[in-house]
Amino acid sequence: MEAVTESTAAVADHGRVMVRSEFAPLRTVAVARSQFRAPDEMSDSEASFLAPEALPILERMLGRDHGDVYPDRQRLWEAERENLCSVFERHGVEVLRPRMLTDTEKAAGGSKGYANFFVRDPWFTIGDIVIEGNLRLPHRRREVLPSRDLLTARALEGRCSYLALPQPAVPDGAPGDLGAGPFLEGGDVLGTTSASSSATPGWRPTPSGSAGWRSCSPRWATPWKPFASRRTSCTSTVPSA
Secondary structure, eight states, X not given: OOOOOHHHHHHOOTTBOOBSOSSSOOOEEEEOOOEEEOOSOOOTTTTTTXXXXXXXXXXXXXXXXXXXXXXXXXXXXXXXXXXXXXXXXXXXXXXXXXXXXXXXXXXXXXXXXXXXXXXXXXXXXXXXXXXXXXXXXXXXXXXXXXXXXXXXXXXXXXXXXXXXXXXXXXXXXXXXXOOOXXXXXXXGOOOOSSOSOOOOTTEEEOSTXXXXXXXXXXXXXXXXXXTOSOOOTTEXXXXXX
């Protein structure tokens, strides 16, 4: 989640969580894992953020784990994360890692699949409120679990409020139905000194009935190369005193 400003840190006492701006020296960061199993099927609305040339990549993965379909890309993906951790550590930043999904959690995803690779999206902090959101795509609904222990340890032991959104409704199985919201993704919220949140350029509102934002960028069209130019949803700055 967002970093604490220097001015805030100067007056903060032990255990306080307060975020006034994301644009501040980075102290602690959570770097995501690299786990993804695609759903058995994806509707046009679920895959609408992908570029057309990325669709064949996804089609090969339907119902399968990314590492089983693309083992070379999986190794590069994991190495990219490890290299990123090394960069942070060289600059004195504390690095936290979410745990891996358990076999039980993977199985609970069923035909919807599972994900554990964008640690920033399930969380954000505004002021002294740590917020656990809800992700729109069904295969990502449990993505919060591997990082929950990390974030709740800071929030529940700190001087702040911890808010979790109500769970979205279970889809009824109709094509394209994702269930009713609320949906709110922290990867698209920035804390600033002048406003509580703002939309990141290149992002647009989700379909009617949801309360978050979703990406327009063709993530799957980007090759997995260490330190390639890409959004850093794989990292989440952590609230601290």
